Amino acid sequence: xxxxxxxxxxNRGEIAVRVIRTCxxxxxxxxxxxxxxxxRSLGAQMADRTLCIGPAPSGESYLRAGTVVQAAMGAAxxxxxxxxxxxxxxxxxxxxxxxxxxxLIGPTQGQIEAVGDKLRARAAAEAAGVPVAPGGRADxxxxxxxxxxxxxxxxxxxxxxxxxxxxxxxVDDLKDLAEAxxxxxxxxxxxxxxxxxxxxxxxxxxxxxxxxxxxxxxGGVIHLGERDCSVQRRYQKLIEESPAPRLAPEFxxxxxxxxxxxxxxxxxxxxxxxxxxxxxxxxxxxxxEMNARLQVEHPVTEMVTGADLxxxxxxxxQGDGLRLAQDxxxxxxxxxxxxxxxxxPARGFAPSPGTVTRVQWPAGEGVRVDTHITDxxxxxxxYDSLLAKxxxxxxxxxHAIARLREALAETRIEGVATNLDFHRAVLADGEFAxxxxxxxxxxxxxxxxxxxxxxxxxx
Amino acid sequence: xxxxxxDVAEILKLLEESSFDTLSLQxxxxxxxxxxxxxxxxxxxxxxxxxxxxxLPEPAARTAPAAPQKPEEPKKPEEPGVxxxxxxxxGTFYRAPKPGEPPFVEPGKRVEPDTIxxxxxxxxxxxxxxAGVSGEVVEVLAKNATLVEYGETLIRxxxx
Numbered sequence: 001x002x003x004x005x006x007x008x009x010x011n012r013g014e015i016a017v018r019v020i021r022t023c024x025x026x027x028x029x030x031x032x033x034x035x036x037x038x039x040r041s042l043g044a045q046m047a048d049r050t051l052c053i054g055p056a057p058s059g060e061s062y063l064r065a066g067t068v069v070q071a072a073m074g075a076a077x078x079x080x081x082x083x084x085x086x087x088x089x090x091x092x093x094x095x096x097x098x099x100x101x102x103x104l105i106g107p108t109q110g111q112i113e114a115v116g117d118k119l120r121a122r123a124a125a126e127a128a129g130v131p132v133a134p135g136g137r138a139d140x141x142x143x144x145x146x147x148x149x150x151x152x153x154x155x156x157x158x159x160x161x162x163x164x165x166x167x168x169x170x171v172d173d174l175k176d177l178a179e180a181x182x183x184x185x186x187x188x189x190x191x192x193x194x195x196x197x198x199x200x201x202x203x204x205x206x207x208x209x210x211x212x213x214x215x216x217x218x219g220g221v222i223h224l225g226e227r228d229c230s231v232q233r234r235y236q237k238l239i240e241e242s243p244a245p246r247l248a249p250e251f252x253x254x255x256x257x258x259x260x261x262x263x264x265x266x267x268x269x270x271x272x273x274x275x276x277x278x279x280x281x282x283x284x285x286x287x288x289e290m291n292a293r294l295q296v297e298h299p300v301t302e303m304v305t306g307a308d309l310x311x312x313x314x315x316x317x318q319g320d321g322l323r324l325a326q327d328x329x330x331x332x333x334x335x336x337x338x339x340x341x342x343x344x345p346a347r348g349f350a351p352s353p354g355t356v357t358r359v360q361w362p363a364g365e366g367v368r369v370d371t372h373i374t375d376x377x378x379x380x381x382x383y384d385s386l387l388a389k390x391x392x393x394x395x396x397x398x399h400a401i402a403r404l405r406e407a408l409a410e411t412r413i414e415g416v417a418t419n420l421d422f423h424r425a426v427l428a429d430g431e432f433a434x435x436x437x438x439x440x441x442x443x444x445x446x447x448x449x450x451x452x453x454x455x456x457x458x459x
Numbered sequence: 460x461x462x463x464x465x466d467v468a469e470i471l472k473l474l475e476e477s478s479f480d481t482l483s484l485q486x487x488x489x490x491x492x493x494x495x496x497x498x499x500x501x502x503x504x505x506x507x508x509x510x511x512x513x514x515l516p517e518p519a520a521r522t523a524p525a526a527p528q529k530p531e532e533p534k535k536p537e538e539p540g541v542x543x544x545x546x547x548x549x550g551t552f553y554r555a556p557k558p559g560e561p562p563f564v565e566p567g568k569r570v571e572p573d574t575i576x577x578x579x580x581x582x583x584x585x586x587x588x589x590a591g592v593s594g595e596v597v598e599v600l601a602k603n604a605t606l607v608e609y610g611e612t613l614i615r616x617x618x619x
């Protein structure tokens with residue numbers, strides 16, 4: 001297959017910059033599809049060409065699959081990189097690319113559909129011998145009540161069309177299940193156009209551990225280690241790391257193999273992530289979902305493996321297959337990433353758009369900053385609030401934490417409120433330093449920190 | 460018609476000595492748009508003969524394999540009473556209803572707000588574009604069968 005010469009990047013922010021950097025290193029031309037709000041962004045300055053695809057609201061620009069494919073064709077691009085979010089997991093984009101002879105740097109339409117339907121994804125996991133949390137589909141309220149009795153409380157009612165924490169209800173007492181199930185179904189219909197729901201055991205102390213995979217689309221799948229993303233606030237990941245701390249070697253190996261098994265059953269093509277919930281108390285792990293795209297937190301995997309995941313995505317997309325064998329993947333040291341968001345901790349982490357008047361990013365050995373923010377950069381209110389990802393690598397986890405603390409101390413961002421102080425506080429926390437926190441850590445940490453913060457404010 | 464460098468220099472001199480900021484010259488299929496530095500830019504049409512010394516504006520690189528270029532900032536109308544009609548979407552612009560048929564509008568033609576000025580194709584869907592203003596077409600900037608961006612000026616109209 002001919003090599004890719006020109007790529008349309010259908011995204012914005014730091015990931016557009018990230019993809020352009022690899023394209024530049026590979027000698028591939030870049031065309032950025034940008035909304036009107038992003039025409040002066042760093043990505044637009046770096047791309048060889050920028051096309052304005054629509055006004056600021058993403059529904060009229062970044063989420064228009066037809067416009068994006070038309071832009072790629074009009075600018076004679078061979079391929080589209082969708083980044084994460086926006087169109088990255090829309091089957092429509094894959095279909096339009098296939099119909100118009102544009103390469104999608106990502107999975108097939110069928111694979112996107114297979115993992116997007118959470119119930120189908122769960123069934124595929126079971127078929128591939130990948131453990132799932134006790135639970136299953138509930139077509140009626142009666143089904144839900146019967147199934148709930150078998151699973152036991154607490155449990156979760158989940159929307160089939162949901163994911164990433166959306167469309168989920170927790171039921172602590174089975175007597176509330178009937179009402180929760182019928183409400184969840186109605187809400188799912190309104191939010192996702194799909195009223196189907198399923199139930200799953202609620203794991204009280206769970207860790208979020210995910211497996212990075214690469215597939216050649218013909219059954220060849222390798223993993224590039226795992227990431228622990230348990231530091232989450234309302235299902236939004238804030239700190240990610242690789243490797244996952246304090247996992248027994250056999251347990252880690254079992255998770256990695258399960259991730260590969262799942263992707264292999266799909267003949268998965270490209271870079272993807274298989275997410276698992278680790279039940280810390282039971283010592284078990286369950287399949288959560290697969291993300292059929294590059295993840296925000298992919299840099300920690302790159303830091304420990306030395307791989308460039310975007311370059312591997314491009315290689316797979318142009319038919320070069322897997323350039324790494326499983327034995328070539330030898331993760332070294334530890335890497336941690338902090339997501340620096342324009343959000344105000346004093347106002348419940350509300351988004352804080354505006355203009356970054358001045359910024360200073362850290363530098364030094366083992367420090368990487370993925371960002372689109374420079375002095376004077378605007379943070380439009382239309383999109384997510386991610387300003388940058390601060391990523392460090394160290395010989396050990398303790399070394400990485402020390403480097404990240406220094407990097408955070410060096411960072412200055414003026415003009416918008418950020419969560420920098422939150423990260424500084426977490427990195428100084430004993431429980432985090434010990435490693436292996438569960439997904440409830442962030443809420444407990446904020447609860448713990450609240451009185452101290454109040455004291456600081458009121459003296 | 461072809462131009463020598465001497466011809467171009469002569470034309471530039473004409474503009475230089477005139478009291479005008481811009482000069483449009485059309486002869487057969489050749490069209491040249493010139494402007495003084497400092498005057499508001501307007502998008503040039505087909506590639507005019509160029510040598511590095513001349514002050515000819517760059518041809519708009521709209522054809523697919525051409526060198527990529529940065530998007531231009533939305534332009535202000537360069538004279539009062541002339542309004543640009545922006546493209547409502549990104550897509551392939553067509554000046555005529557069908558290949559071989561006369562264009563929807565030409566310079567000199569009167570338009571009303573609902574006058575169709577072109578078609579923009581997005582994924583085989585044809586979207587009609589209307590003038591949105593009434594007046595007389597001064598210039599058609601968007602080239603036939605090429606990609607136009609959202610907000611790009613398609614035509615310029617001297618409004619009533």
